[in-house]
Amino acid sequence: MSDFTSNFWSVYVAALTVIGIVACLVLLWMAGRKKVISTSDNTTGHVWDEDLVEMNNPLPRWWVWLFVITVVFGLAYLAAYPGLGAFAGKLGWSQQAAYDAEVAKAKAELEPLYARFASMKPEDLARDPQAMAIGERLYMNNCAQCHGSDARGSKGFPNLTDKDWLHGGAPEKIRETLEKGRVGNMPPMAAAVGTPEDVRNVAHYVLSLSGSPHDSLRASLGKPKFAACAACHGADGKGMTAMGAPNLTDDIWLHGWGEAAIAAIVTNGKVNEMPAQAEKLTEAQIGVLTSYVWGLSNKAGAAR
CATH class of the missing domain: 1.10.760.10 (Cytochrome c-like domain)
Incomplete structure (x- = not known):
C-alpha cells in the first residue's frame, strides 16, 4: 500500500515541470526581443580586467533551435508518458507493465x-x-x-x-x-509458569535439557513448572514439528541462549514470520x- 494519502506531490511535481517548460519559452522569447544598445564597435560597453569586453552578438541560430527542440521534446514526452499527475500518457506506458513484460x-x-x-x-x-x-x-x-x-x-x-x-x-x-x-508464535507463558522466580527456574531446566551450563538446583525446581511448556515442546523437550515447536535438547538457540534470553521469551513470547x-x-x-x-x-x- 502506498504511503501517500493524497495526490498533492504528483500535482506539485507536475506543476513545477509545466512551469519550468513555460518559463524556458518565456525566457527565450524575452531574450530574442531585448535589444542591447551597443557602441559603434558592436560592444555593450562592459569591460572586465581592463581589456576584456562583451560583444553584442545574438545567440547562434542553431543554439536557439536546439533550445526550442528541447522544449518541444519535453512537451511531447509529457503527452506520451506519465508525468502530469494522474494522467497516464497517450501511449499507456507504466513501470509495472514494463516490469511484467x-x-x-x-x-x-x-x-x-x-x-x-x-x-x-x-x-x-x-x-x-x-x-x-x-x-x-x-x-x-x-x-x-x-x-x-x-x-x-x-x-x-x-x-x-x-x-x-x-x-x-x-x-x-x-x-x-x-x-x-510460516508464522511462528510462542505465546507469553509467565502467567502459566508462575512467579518470576519460577520463570528463572524453568529457564535453567530448559538449559539442562541440552547440557548447557545451568544451576542444577534451579533446574530441579523448574522441572515441575515445565509442564506448562510440554503441551508444545513435549514432556521430553524434543519439540513437535507438527506445531513448529523447537527441540530444546539439541543446544541450538534461535533467539539466543542463557537464563536471561530464555526467561525473556517465556515472559514476553516471540513471533517470527517467514x-x-x-x-x-x-x-x-x-x-x-x-x-x-x-x-x-x-x-x-x-x-x-
Missing part, C-alpha cells in the same frame, strides 16, 4: 529449462549442477537477506545448513514453507529453490 519474456526463455527440472525429483535436482547454479541465484536474490549468504542464519533467522528444522526438513515440507510462508514466496516465484523456481535449500543440510545425499 520483462518478467514474462524471461519466463518464456527459461520455460524449456524449467520443464526439464519439473520432471526430476528434488533429490535428483540437488545433484544437477545447472539446477543448483540457478538455485543459488534464487537463494541469493530472495533468501540471503535473512538467512545470510552462507545460509547459516543469525539470531532470529534459522540456520539452513544444519539438521534442525522446526517444521521438518523433507523436500515437501521445505516447499510448503517456501510457498505459504514470508510466502508463491507470489514472487513460479512453481518451477520454487521447485529448484526447494532442492537447493534441501541440499544445504543434506550434502552427502546431494553429492551421491
Whole structure:
C-alpha cells in the first residue's frame, strides 16, 4: 500500500515541470526581443580586467533551435508518458507493465529449462549442477537477506545448513514453507509458569535439557513448572514439528541462549514470520529453490 494519502506531490511535481517548460519559452522569447544598445564597435560597453569586453552578438541560430527542440521534446514526452499527475500518457506506458513484460519474456526463455527440472525429483535436482547454479541465484536474490549468504542464519533467522528444522526438513515440507510462508508464535507463558522466580527456574531446566551450563538446583525446581511448556515442546523437550515447536535438547538457540534470553521469551513470547514466496516465484523456481535449500543440510545425499 502506498504511503501517500493524497495526490498533492504528483500535482506539485507536475506543476513545477509545466512551469519550468513555460518559463524556458518565456525566457527565450524575452531574450530574442531585448535589444542591447551597443557602441559603434558592436560592444555593450562592459569591460572586465581592463581589456576584456562583451560583444553584442545574438545567440547562434542553431543554439536557439536546439533550445526550442528541447522544449518541444519535453512537451511531447509529457503527452506520451506519465508525468502530469494522474494522467497516464497517450501511449499507456507504466513501470509495472514494463516490469511484467520483462518478467514474462524471461519466463518464456527459461520455460524449456524449467520443464526439464519439473520432471526430476528434488533429490535428483540437488545433484544437477545447472539446477543448483540457478538455485543459488534464487537463494541469493530472495533468501540471503535473512538467512545470510552462507545460509547459516543469525539470531532470529534459522540456520539452513544444519539438521534442525522446526517444521521438518523433507523436500515437501521445505516447499510448503517456501510457498505459504510460516508464522511462528510462542505465546507469553509467565502467567502459566508462575512467579518470576519460577520463570528463572524453568529457564535453567530448559538449559539442562541440552547440557548447557545451568544451576542444577534451579533446574530441579523448574522441572515441575515445565509442564506448562510440554503441551508444545513435549514432556521430553524434543519439540513437535507438527506445531513448529523447537527441540530444546539439541543446544541450538534461535533467539539466543542463557537464563536471561530464555526467561525473556517465556515472559514476553516471540513471533517470527517467514514470508510466502508463491507470489514472487513460479512453481518451477520454487521447485529448484526447494532442492537447493534441501541440499544445504543434506550434502552427502546431494553429492551421491
